[in-house]
Amino acid sequence: MSTNKRNFIESLWDFFCSLKLSISLLIGLALTSIIGTIVPQGNIPPEYLQTISESKFKLYQSLSFFDMYHSWWFMLLLYMLTVNLVACSIKRLPRVWKMVFEPQLVMDESLEKSLSLTHEFKISGDAVAKLKNFLASAVSTPVVTEKDGAIHLFAQKTPWCRLGVYVVHLSIIIVFVGALIGSFFGYKAFANIVEGTSVDTVFTQKEKPIKLDFAVKCESFSVSYYNTGAPKEFKSILTILENGQPVKGYEKIPVIVNDPLSYKGITFYQSSYGQAGEGSAYHFNVSRRGAGGSAHLDLKKGERATLSGGATLEVLEATQDVRQFMPEFSGPAAKVMLKMPGRNPESFIVFKNHPEIEEQRKGELVLQYAGADEKLYTGLQVAKDPGVWIVWLGCALMTIGIYMAFFLSHNRIWIRISNGRAVIGGTASKNPAAFESKFEALVEKLKVL
Secondary structure, X not given: OHHHHHHHHHHHHHHHOOHHHHHHHHHHHHHHHHHHHHOOOOOOHHHHXXXXXXXXXXXXXXXXXXXXXXXXXXXXXXXXHHHHHHHHHHHHHHHXXXXXXXXXXOOOHHHHHHOOEEEEEEOOOOHHHHHHHHHHHHOOOOEEEEEOOEEEEXXXXXXXXXXXXXXXXXXXXXXHHHHHHHHHHOEEEEEEEEOOOEEEEEEEOOOOEEEEEEEEEEEEEEEEEOOOOOEEEEEEEEEEEEOOEXXXXXXXXXXXXXXXXXXXXXXXXXXXXXXXXOOOEEEEEEEEOOOOOOEEEEEOOOOEEEOOOOOEEEEEEEEOOHHHOOOOOOOOEEEEEEEOOOOOOEEEEEEOOOHHHHHHHOOOEEEEEEEEEOOXXXXXXXXXXXXXXXXXXXXXXXXXXXXXXXXXXXXXXXXEEEXXXXXXXXXXXXXXXXXXXXXXXXXXXXXXX
16 A cells, blocks of 8 residues: 555656656747737737627636736746746755765775877876866866775866856746745736826726726826827826825836836836717817808717707717828717708718818708817726745846856866876866867877877
């Protein structure tokens, strides 16, 4: 009974120490990270529904694609990789540790046969002192050992670089710990702020409100366009308020994409924008075709105005620059619904810069769009991540570990002196071709000692 239990534990241990498991987990994390890159993370549902169907939205939501890095299955991959790294380190570190801090000081016959680089030469006089000074200048201060009538010299260079892979392992675990701290104690939310107003509450993707201990005010919002009508840059001017007063140093800060505002560990990213709708007034001049004079009308979105003769006019939607929807036109435009008495309602677009389009409609009433007193709102992503500095520490350690593991080599040199002859042997942990050249140069210098 105990044997079966031991075998199961050993099998489980071998599974978590497996290199195949490491590769599989890394590939899985890479593939899922691609999904997290392609699918925008942390947006509000209406923004997703503008680009994908409702069925796809429900599928992606059930798979946690919109908040992938906090999903249970992504966390499971991270936990398994962490256990895998710890298990591999525990299994292999003792041997490497002994090699670094308890090196073999004596080059016996078995070690000499295992070395691919050896050279034998004659010595005379006080060879030990000369060879000690030679190794000290060429490699490092050697350790001298006497055994079986022979004198052994051992010198090594950068032995600690063998620990680079374990520094990388540790850095990955630290990054994971930082990410978990950010996941449990931080949040990602959003806020829509109309120009001239402020908010002190943000909302998570699940519409959970989070109260801030300060307020954020949108002083103004602007957007510029390419010639094609596509948005070129949108910018918010934000002010941080505490107790209703601006915080010094955080007044009228410009925020654009990739240039966020951070305050008290909370970062505000420019994400989206739109028309506020509330309080916006749309201006029209209405006249009867062939008659002189016109009437001025101010309408709000969704409001229906009654014109002379019983006709009604309603603003369905409007834009400050129609090029983003209709590249062949430019300037402000409004989509309206006109209901003439005894006729079916008619919806059409009225362009401020293109009155000829309205002339072509040949309706009884002629509409002229004069623009709008319209406010925009800025859409901000709000993120708090208390584990970010731990992640940066892990990244710094990872850089050091990668440098140790890939750019440094553990070089070892042995010299055995007996009966007027000496044998030198050496090995390197990586880049044997370069070490062979160095070894041959050492041999050449030894010949002239």
